[in-house]
Amino acid sequence: MTEIRHIVFDIGKVLIHYDPNLPFSRIIPDEAERADFFARICTHDWNLEQDRGRSWDEAEALLVADFPDREHHIRAFRKHWAEMVPHAYDDSVAIMTGLIDAGRDVTMLTNFAADTFAEAKMMYPFLTLPRGVTVSGEIGLLKPDIAIYERHAQDFGLEPSATVFIDDSYANVEGARAAGWQAVHFTGAEKLKADLQALGVSL
Structure with missing residues (x-):
């Protein structure tokens, strides 16, 4: 298995709660x-x-x-x-910020309207900490279309096989795998820690 050099987070239901x-x-x-x-x-x-x-x-x-x-x-x-979007998942955010602090290459890939994402960044400043983000509403592509993963990898210089994607939607996880990425299905912070450690990503 290729060593993980790039870690990509989804946002909704991974880092911040969402419920209409x-x-x-x-x-x-x-x-x-x-x-x-x-x-x-x-x-x-x-x-x-x-x-x-x-x-x-x-x-x-x-x-x-x-x-x-x-x-x-x-x-x-x-x-x-x-x-x-009333609150962040503090345990997930702690994992992400810990990876950044450890020098890991962290970016985000999200299905989000452009204007509400701008609002979310004001509400949750930790969304500005990763190296960058691909917002679907800004580029007209949606997960799980392979094209959005390819666009993210191209824009941020990621090697797909050395990239792990974290998303609460299994369809989006499968989309990442179809694009040649490694991926884990997010169901909670403790499982995420275990999944990342199994991939050789120390926390």
């Missing part, structure tokens, strides 16, 4: 109605297009045209986005 139900449990208190809203209106796939680079104005306009009676709820998604 947090503000919407107040905005749409009824659990069944809220579940229906996320299933039919502000869906995962709709939100993912902002991660690909679509503007929030366009995204909101598309839904308001189809669901004019839900305009207030649709616009609340972006308006209350900061409430969806």
Whole structure:
């Protein structure tokens, strides 16, 4: 196995918590109605297009045209986005900052809208500590497309076989492996420590 020289972190649900139900449990208190809203209106796939680079104005306009009676709820998604990312995972952040302090080459690769990522950096300054980041919304590519891993490796001078990627989404882990990277599926900080140590990355 190739020695790991590059460590790449996902952000959402690895370094910071994300849950759109947090503000919407107040905005749409009824659990069944809220579940229906996320299933039919502000869906995962709709939100993912902002991660690909679509503007929030366009995204909101598309839904308001189809669901004019839900305009207030649709616009609340972006308006209350900061409430969806209420805290960092301190144990995961400690692993990342420890690797940086030890001189390891650490970067980040994330599916994130460009404007909300700028907001996240203000909320969580540790996101500025790695050598750099590839933000899907800034380049129009999404994980798990192989192209985004190739773009990240090219932009940051990474050797794919010497790179390990950490992501909570197994599909994104598989995408990294398809691009020739090593990758681990994140389920918690303790398992991440064990996975990295198994790859020869001391903590």
